[in-house]
Amino acid sequence: MTDDPPPHPALLPAGFTDLLPPDAEAEARLTETLTASFTAHGYQRVKPPLVEFESTLFAGSGAAVAEQTFRFMDPESQRMMGLRADTTPQIARIATTRLAHAPRPLRLAYAGQCLLVRGSHLAPERQVAQAGIELIGPDLPAADAEIITAAAAALHAAGLESISIDLTMPPLIPALLGDAAPHAALIRALDRKDAADITAQGGSLAPVLLALLHAAGPAEPGLAALAAIALPPQIRLLADRLAATVAAIRAEAPDLRLTIDPVEFRGYRYHTGIAVTIFAPGRQAELGRGGRYLCDNGESATGITLYPDTILAVAPRHAPRPRIFLPHGTAPAIAASCRAQDFATIIGLVPAADDAAEARRLHCTHLWRADRALPLQGS
Amino acid sequence: MTDDPPPHPALLPAGFTDLLPPDAEAEARLTETLTASFTAHGYQRVKPPLVEFESTLFAGSGAAVAEQTFRFMDPESQRMMGLRADTTPQIARIATTRLAHAPRPLRLAYAGQCLLVRGSHLAPERQVAQAGIELIGPDLPAADAEIITAAAAALHAAGLESISIDLTMPPLIPALLGDAAPHAALIRALDRKDAADITAQGGSLAPVLLALLHAAGPAEPGLAALAAIALPPQIRLLADRLAATVAAIRAEAPDLRLTIDPVEFRGYRYHTGIAVTIFAPGRQAELGRGGRYLCDNGESATGITLYPDTILAVAPRHAPRPRIFLPHGTAPAIAASCRAQDFATIIGLVPAADDAAEARRLHCTHLWRADRALPLQGS
Numbered sequence: 001m002t003d004d005p006p007p008h009p010a011l012l013p014a015g016f017t018d019l020l021p022p023d024a025e026a027e028a029r030l031t032e033t034l035t036a037s038f039t040a041h042g043y044q045r046v047k048p049p050l051v052e053f054e055s056t057l058f059a060g061s062g063a064a065v066a067e068q069t070f071r072f073m074d075p076e077s078q079r080m081m082g083l084r085a086d087t088t089p090q091i092a093r094i095a096t097t098r099l100a101h102a103p104r105p106l107r108l109a110y111a112g113q114c115l116l117v118r119g120s121h122l123a124p125e126r127q128v129a130q131a132g133i134e135l136i137g138p139d140l141p142a143a144d145a146e147i148i149t150a151a152a153a154a155l156h157a158a159g160l161e162s163i164s165i166d167l168t169m170p171p172l173i174p175a176l177l178g179d180a181a182p183h184a185a186l187i188r189a190l191d192r193k194d195a196a197d198i199t200a201q202g203g204s205l206a207p208v209l210l211a212l213l214h215a216a217g218p219a220e221p222g223l224a225a226l227a228a229i230a231l232p233p234q235i236r237l238l239a240d241r242l243a244a245t246v247a248a249i250r251a252e253a254p255d256l257r258l259t260i261d262p263v264e265f266r267g268y269r270y271h272t273g274i275a276v277t278i279f280a281p282g283r284q285a286e287l288g289r290g291g292r293y294l295c296d297n298g299e300s301a302t303g304i305t306l307y308p309d310t311i312l313a314v315a316p317r318h319a320p321r322p323r324i325f326l327p328h329g330t331a332p333a334i335a336a337s338c339r340a341q342d343f344a345t346i347i348g349l350v351p352a353a354d355d356a357a358e359a360r361r362l363h364c365t366h367l368w369r370a371d372r373a374l375p376l377q378g379s
Numbered sequence: 380m381t382d383d384p385p386p387h388p389a390l391l392p393a394g395f396t397d398l399l400p401p402d403a404e405a406e407a408r409l410t411e412t413l414t415a416s417f418t419a420h421g422y423q424r425v426k427p428p429l430v431e432f433e434s435t436l437f438a439g440s441g442a443a444v445a446e447q448t449f450r451f452m453d454p455e456s457q458r459m460m461g462l463r464a465d466t467t468p469q470i471a472r473i474a475t476t477r478l479a480h481a482p483r484p485l486r487l488a489y490a491g492q493c494l495l496v497r498g499s500h501l502a503p504e505r506q507v508a509q510a511g512i513e514l515i516g517p518d519l520p521a522a523d524a525e526i527i528t529a530a531a532a533a534l535h536a537a538g539l540e541s542i543s544i545d546l547t548m549p550p551l552i553p554a555l556l557g558d559a560a561p562h563a564a565l566i567r568a569l570d571r572k573d574a575a576d577i578t579a580q581g582g583s584l585a586p587v588l589l590a591l592l593h594a595a596g597p598a599e600p601g602l603a604a605l606a607a608i609a610l611p612p613q614i615r616l617l618a619d620r621l622a623a624t625v626a627a628i629r630a631e632a633p634d635l636r637l638t639i640d641p642v643e644f645r646g647y648r649y650h651t652g653i654a655v656t657i658f659a660p661g662r663q664a665e666l667g668r669g670g671r672y673l674c675d676n677g678e679s680a681t682g683i684t685l686y687p688d689t690i691l692a693v694a695p696r697h698a699p700r701p702r703i704f705l706p707h708g709t710a711p712a713i714a715a716s717c718r719a720q721d722f723a724t725i726i727g728l729v730p731a732a733d734d735a736a737e738a739r740r741l742h743c744t745h746l747w748r749a750d751r752a753l754p755l756q757g758s
Binding site: 010017019020023024028039042047051052053070071075076093097098099105115118127138140252253328342343345347349350361 | 389390391392393394395396397398399400401402403404406407411414418419420421423424425426427428429430431432435449450451453454455456458460462472473476477478482484486487489490491492494496497505506517519521522525630631632700702707711718721722723724725726728729740741742
């Protein structure tokens with residue numbers, strides 16, 4: 001704490017914001033649209049709490065977000081608790097404890113807020129909405145494909161027509177580099193996708209690494225290139241899994257814009273198989289991200305998290321609901337009838353000298369006058 | 380922290396729970412229903428963050444929940460932040476800062492989670508959902524009545540037909556007792572509504588206090604009794620405001636079950652006028668609560684917070700969505716058509732030896748067979 005004067009009453013901590021009208025309504029409706037689509041695809045909603053013991057929050061894949069998690073002591077148990085920074089580890093916990101005996105494949109959905117200790121330069125937000133699905137059980141290309149097509153369907157329901165989906169296989173490069181501590185310079189070169197540097201640092205693996213690098217791009221030519229590379233059998237299995245996943249996606253969604261990137265492996269800290277990032281076309285912002293991982297008990301699972309705040313910025317908005325001003329004393333039955341016609345009703349609390357002027361002052365689009373909804377000019 | 384072994388992975392801190400299927404879905408749909416009703420009544424959604432500086436969180440009416448608020452230091456600003464324990468103070472902050480220039484009356488709605496440091500014996504939950512409305516601006520009976528009828532309409536939309544609404548005027552008893560430090564024993568007697576004890580402790584005020592006590596009950600006879608009591612002019616104004624609010628409610632909702640309790644004044648820590656508690660009939664649980672208060676800048680406002688978790692326990696449930704099992708290889712267009720008919724589709728990831736058995740194992744109500752949705756017996 002400092003001795004500075006208290007902040008201005010409107011000041012929020014960096015990375016926290018108030019959503020105002022009409023954005024808060026749009027975000028809520030968007031989240032409803034995404035979760036309704038998840039439900040229609042057989043994913044049943046669960047709602048873990050915002051707070052857990054850190055020992056359960058950081059188990060399994062949760063360890064990846066430990067340093068981004070706000071922690072404080074529970075005065076009741078005197079144990080440390082954390083505010084979730086990611087929902088997926090909580091869903092995995094529920095799947096392997098309370099729902100351990102539910103039949104597999106187990107399909108779960110969620111939507112809620114997460115809190116981060118620090119924002120980044122590119123993503124300063126420290127409260128992030130998440131809406132996602134997890135498919136717990138079989139480690140199959142069809143399962144990886146299902147969460148991808150279900151996420152794409154949810155984004156389609158939200159009005160996003162031409163998303164782009166990038167598939168990676170994060171275990172591939174580590175498996176290729178082997179157990180020997182990899183050369184930091186080579187990791188950096190792969191990370192920057194710098195062909196000259198990969199050649200310089202890759203040693204005997206350089207030809208394979210360069211071929212993998214060149215296979216990145218649209219899925220079908222990329223898979224053809226990948227198939228032509230001479231790979232050790234263990235690596236070939238991973239490449240084949242990527243190809244099988246693309247095939248399973250194509251069976252469900254032939255027109256989806258798919259790219260593959262066999263060299264990408266950073267930033268997927270707990271993924272043990274196919275991983276995925278969803279982009280809006282021509283934009284840097286990620287609409288969602290996910291992939292295959294292991295639950296704390298070793299059970300395989302895959303999932304995708306969508307980011308409603310990011311999606312809100314690119315999704316088409318619903319037309320705002322028309323607002324009708326009902327002068328003081330308008331019968332309640334008229335108000336109810338206006339609401340049944342999808343108006344938001346704004347009731348005059350006192351008689352107004354000029355109802356039309358009062359309606360405009362309150363940003364109404366319509367005025368109830370002479371037994372009908374009169375559209376207001378200029379609104 | 381203790382040296383005890385870590386808790387079982389399924390253990391959550393006291394007062395925190397996982398909502399599982401179908402409860403999580405039911406709670407989300409209930410909240411959507413409540414907020415859609417608020418929107419139809421002209422209340423525009425805002426979404427304050429879960430975290431604020433404690434200096435803004437505890438300003439004005441927020442001081443009442445300071446001791447129930449989890450606090451921790453912001454590593455970025457090194458100021459103390461708090462996790463909201465109540466949403467109303469945040470809405471008041473938004474109204475008087477970012478929306479200071481929005482026209483009055485200003486109608487705002489919200490829905491989200493709150494966190495409490497300690498649960499109580501009767502209400503052990505430490506994460507509490509809130510969905511509410513605030514009407515900022517005119518201090519009028521019509522404004523008090525509007526938030527009450529709007530909250531009742533939202534509960535009606537959620538399927539609750541016969542709620543009971545208790546109106547109080549928390550400033551009345553303190554105004555009657557006057558500036559002199561009131562006798563603690565009299566306060567306790569009033570709190571317990573103990574007529575004998577009020578007589579013993581009330582001194583010269585005992586007859587008026589007993590008459591007020593006897594006015595508690597159904598609104599119309601209560602108001603008649605209240606009208607017959609000889610009250611000092613300042614107290615009469617407060618009683619008249621209660622009567623005017625009941626009249627304004629009756630104009631909108633003649634059949635609402637209303638009670639008044641002129642003696643009640645504890646537990647409304649920041650209310651400066653009419654306060655309200657909403658009950659399900661025959662139940663102790665509060666469905667909602669609210670009343671008139673002052674924003675940090677002195678502007679008058681009134682609002683009601685509904686508690687979706689409590690409402691969920693008494694509201695009728697929607698019929699669960701039928702679940703249809705689509706055997707492996709079912710065409711995507713059939714899945715889409717089932718979803719359009721409001722089925723949740725469960726797609727077979729691998730061929731099943733017995734599709735009907737697999738459908739039952741996955742708790743499906745229907746199976747896609749021979750080009751139609753076959754209902755499964757016993758489901």
